[in-house]
Amino acid sequence: MRFVIIICLFFQVLTTSAFGQAYQYHTVAAGETVYSISNKYDISQETLLKLNPEAKEGLQVNAKLVIPMSSEQSESSVKKVVSFNSHKVQKKETLYSLSKQYGVSVDDIKKYNKQLYSKELQNGEIIQIPVFVIDESAPDKVIIAEKKERPAPGKVIIEERNPEVFNSKPSSQIGKTREHIIIPKETKYGIARKYGMTVKELEALNPRVGVLQPGIMLKVGTNVLDQPVIITDDAFEFYEVQPQETLYSLTRRFQVAEDSLVALNPALKDGLKWGMILKVPTKDSKGNKLEEVEDLAENPIATSELSKMDLSKNLKNFETKNLVLMLPYNLSKINKDSISNAKELIQKDRVLRISLDFYSGALMAIERAKELGISTNLRVYDTQNNSGKVSQTIAANDFRNVDAVIGPLLQATSEEAASSLMNLKVPVISPMTNRELKALPNLYQSRPSDDMLREGMIAYLQSNSQGKNVIIIADAASSAIKSKLVSALPLARIVNPQANNITESTIASVLDKSRENWVILESESIGLLGSATSALNRMARNNRITLFTTYKNSTFESDAVVNEHLGELRFHFPSEYKEFDESVTDSFIEAYETKYGYIPNKYTVRGYDLTLDVLLRLAAMGTIEESVKANIITEYVENKFLYKPKTNGGFYNDAIYIMQLNKDLTLSVAK
Known part of the structure; x- marks a missing residue:
């Protein structure tokens, strides 16, 4: 049944393939229900509750509900063209770069320059760039912004309009709050920075808000920075100051002078504080992308942790x-x-x-x-x-x-x-x-290829085998990988099995009861893998033994190799993927x-x-x-x-996992 559903989805996607969506919000009036509101906007009750989970507990008068807009609504009722800018195309300019320069979408440019649907931009060509404003006749729209003047290339300046909110008096106390309506492309970092908060403070005020959606109202502080909101682009990004970081380490990290960093973030004049949201450059004065430099002496975080990035928190380009x-x-x-x-x-x-x-x-x-x-x-x-x-x-x-x-x-x-x-x-x-x-x-x-998996395991063994008694068991067919292992682990002891079989006495001669024994088993022979894992399992009762291989071939899945034995030996192997833990919640x-x-x-x-x-x-x-x-x-x-x-x-993808089979036959990533 599952595959029939998927095939139906596939045939559907051949005819409809856009996944964009705009939103508006609705103010609940007395007597309205989920049913009446969903009927009013021609959406299902399920969709309404999915976008507004708090509505499951009942509707409150004057509450704001997020409503998905039809494509006609989002195109015609939110913005309208008031004029055009004539632009002469220069060398190396693209539709994408022009869309960024003028703050419009590529589709908007094509719409008013029909020739661009069938041909590329030509050097010297004159095209018309539309200038939009918000349609004031359309109330309660998500995109609460209006054009003031064409921004400098690479920057989109948004001025928020909400008369009721802006009558509030500034205050540095998070105890006093105001409402902020999320506009497209805003991030938690940008909103927190605007109101002088940390991301954790913003999340604490809005515990039910996970992913930011345009039109949703957030509780924020009342201490508003006296400058326009700048949506990050290729030239800038937001950064949250971590514990133990200093102004000097930040100038090293982002390769920017201290006075320039303060100019970008006037709040730094009062000192650097943990949790501050800073605007930092991503490019130098020549437009070259900056390489981050970590000052490990001042911020001793493991480089393996620093290299991982959650891209969902660093989104900048929201073009379709x-x-x-x-x-x-x-x-x-x-x-x-x-x-x-x-x-x-x-x-x-x-x-x-x-x-x-x-x-x-x-x-x-x-x-x-x-x-x-x-x-x-x-x-x-x-x-x-x-x-x-x-x-x-x-x-x-x-x-x-x-x-x-x-x-x-x-x-x-x-x-x-x-x-x-x-x-x-x-x-x-x-x-x-x-x-x-x-x-x-x-x-x-x-x-990753099989060779990459082997190289990854060898690197793991080199880095973690100090003080261990390393034993290599490899048959004649595995001579190539055995040579690599011997070269990488010159102190390892070698066992050459005879006739694809190995006995306890042969292994006992190279075991060391005083320390951990790391046994590397390389073979595709059912006989050798079966006899070796059985013998090692029995000997592990009186010795500390961990089993490794540089490539988990299909023979390890055969009936001759008992999974319980591999579990007792804490079997380690390289893999391009890790099995998800069913006991851990994953959306x-x-x-x-x-x-x-x-x-x-x-x-x-x-x-x-x-x-x-x-x-x-x-x-x-x-x-x-x-x-x-x-x-x-x-x-x-x-x-x-x-x-x-x-x-x-x-x-090529150089990221692999070293997996460990535990005694209860669950898998985990090896430390």
Whole structure:
């Protein structure tokens, strides 16, 4: 049943692929109910309660409810054109850069310059840039902003209008509060900074507010900074001051002079305080992206923690993302009018099952991104697992404005897609294959190869085996990896098994009862793995033994290897993903199970993690390539991503997990 639902969703997405949404708010009047309000705006009661969970406890007169607007409402009743700016296109200017310069969307520019739907900007061309104002005849609208004058390039200046609120007298006491209506692109950092609060204080005043949605009203302090709100862009971002940080360490971190930092943040004249929200630069005077420098002497935080980034808290680019999903569905074989035909094909075709699982996760990621304010135009293509079909699809469709392609699924089709899109510089993210891909400048391998997993485990052993008695058990077929292990761990003891079997007496000769014994087992032989794990399990009763391998091949899953033995030996192995802990609450897992009635498998979770990562990288960094330059690690439900450039072209994901099987047969990430 789950796959039939997903197939229906797939056919729907072929006809509707935009995931944008605007909102307005409604003031509850006496006698109104959830039913009457949902009827008034032609939405379901479920949608109304989802956007306004507090309404489940009853409606209060004068309460504000967030209401989704239809596309006609959001386009026509919120803003209108009052004039145009004529702009002569200069070299290297793009629609995106012009949209940022004038504070309008790319779609707005195209709408009033129809030729741009079919051709690119031409140097010297004169185009018309619309100037919008809020339609005063449309009350209670979300976007509470009006145009004062065209902002300087790279900055969007918003002035909030709410006469009732601005009559409040400023106060430095958080005990006194006022209301703030969230406008598009605002973040908790920006709102906290405007009212001289910390993010924790803002969250404490609004415990029910999780993801910020335009139109929602927040409680804030009354101490308003005497300057306009500046929505962050490529040149600036917000930063929350951490404990033990100093003004000097911040100037080092963001490579900015102290007087410049104070000029950006006048509140620093009264001293630096923990929890302050600062506006900091992301580029130098020449427009080059700054590399962060950590002063570890003053802020001794582990570098592994510093390198991880929650991109959802650093979103800057809220332009609609154009995403393409290319997967091998072979839908031509499915009779759309026959459920039994669809079920039969799904049961027989493993690649189709994986594709549908991945697709369902990707849809959930797009919905999650929408909650964060990121709209997505999704186009889905069936590659039929055929390279010729991939090139044909790309040739027949316009990919010029595509921000990223996720897929195709396998090696040959991924390479064909990247090759066909190389001239357009469209990034192609290969989602599944762990084989070494061709060196193409726009091809991103999101799944680490087997060699990367081995190298990751070797690095882990090198870093953590000091003081341990390291033993290497490897058969003749594993001589290559044995040589690497010996080179990396020169003090290790070597055991060469005979005839794919090993005895307790052979292992006992190299064990050390006075310290921990780390045994590295390398083989694909069922006989050797079975005999070795059984012998080690018995010997672990009187010795401290931990078992490792540099690659968990399918033989470890055979009946000859007892899982309980591996658990007793705290079996360690490298993996590109971690299994989510079902005992820990996760919003994605819960939402998926509610929607489909199943716990998602690893392909579904990968579809969610990878798609969300791509959308957040685009929203936080502008492009996938810029996110790679930032050298950040991102982590989601089961997967993490750290893209690095290959020496001969393209990128690979260098982020892996070292997993540990516990005695109760649960998995955890090794420390």
